Amino acid sequence: MADIERLLMGTETVLPEGELAERIAEGKPLRVKLGMDPTAPQVTLGWAVVLRKLRHFQEQGHTAVLIVGDFTAQVGDPSQRSETRQRLSAAEVRGYAEKALDGFRRVLLPDPLEIRYNSEWLGELSMSDVLELMSKSTLAQMLERDDFQKRYRANEPISMMEFMYPLLQGMDSVAIDADIELGGSDQLWNLLVGRDLMGKFDKRPQMVMTVPLLVGTDGVHKMSQSLGNYIGVDDEPAEMFGKIMSIPDEAMGEYYRLTTELPLDEVAGVLAGLEDGSVHPGDAKRRLGREVVALFHDAGAATDAEAAFDRIFKDKDAPEEVAEFALDDDDPVWLPGLLKDAGLVSSTSEGKRMIAQGAVKLDGERVEEERVARPDLSGRVVQVGKRRFVKLLPAGDVPPPGT
């Protein structure tokens, strides 16, 4: 029942070529490894690309082996890094791991799924094990790697620990007998180290499969939490939809291909329509937004998200649900202070600037003054910019938090 086509769909590199068919033909379910270092709590749409690939394997009866890199997270993957990562504490890592696994489960099937923490074996290594591991690779091999080479040439520090990272990740493959390891295209080098290492430990070397990296909402850089250009798989529908709408048009094709489950010919149809002008880019992006929201929430949420979006950005109304904030007794009210207290701006200075720039509105009316009479505020909605809203209530009318 193997559908190799589907497994290969949307991949970037699969090595060695042709071996996948052979391994599947052997009839045993493959152990498909995917490593995740819990260095941040959110699972992004970029991650969802490779997760969905893993799911395709699951759907065909192969075992997803998810490695939670609780040990390696504390070392730090040097991939695509221009500087040494900050080390995380064990507690932080554990917290992130739990949160991230929730996100992963939104995409993966519950079965067949094996979740392993790599501290299980890496934490056990003795010094002589580590030395043996190190003896299996050379400095020249390490420096082959682009990230290291750039940093080395630019006179930037590279810690010895960072050299260990790929080896540790490779040990994971040895420990769990991976048949194939998945990853984003920036992981190719690391994955190959794992393959190499398995051979040196007399195991059958794993195959490697990479999927393209998804650009972030800026359309330029890889989607990542540290860059703040990400869409989380557990983002609220409205948020998710809004973020999709904000990607540059040029990134749409990539998003259609990598983040939706639409059939390829349909995607091709949309893209061709964009090309010849028969499809309006705004409509195409809306559809993309609906597809993605529907995938992680449901179709109803998708329509609602689109409606909420129109309400705020097209009709420029306040959203249906607005956080509430209690006014205190001052009269007149000094607005910069209020905006800060309500969390709409981060300082009173910023509040003053926002007012000066015409970004502050009361029920849609621009506010020019820093001081406003209390009765003019009570019960109305203050807005900063296009997307920050708070409804003002007289003190006492706000239900206590948590109800």
Place this chain on the structure above:
RNA sequence: GGUGGGAUGCCCGAGCGGACAAAGGGAGCAGACUGUAAAUCUGCCGGCACAGCCUUCGGAGGUUCGAAUCCUCCUCCCACCA
């Protein structure tokens, strides 16, 4: 171990005794324009009840009327030599 160079705001980076809350760029935020696009233009971009004051230029001291700039010690980074 020796010698030399370096650490500046979210990031990069200029400044090298007063005119410095610190050039310039990027990111970000806001306004205009739009399809909340993108591009573009404009403004903002440490804090403070704000024509003033307070805290920032790796850390701690010192010199000076005055220090991001000079001196001392410390921490960290880089290069070259060994």
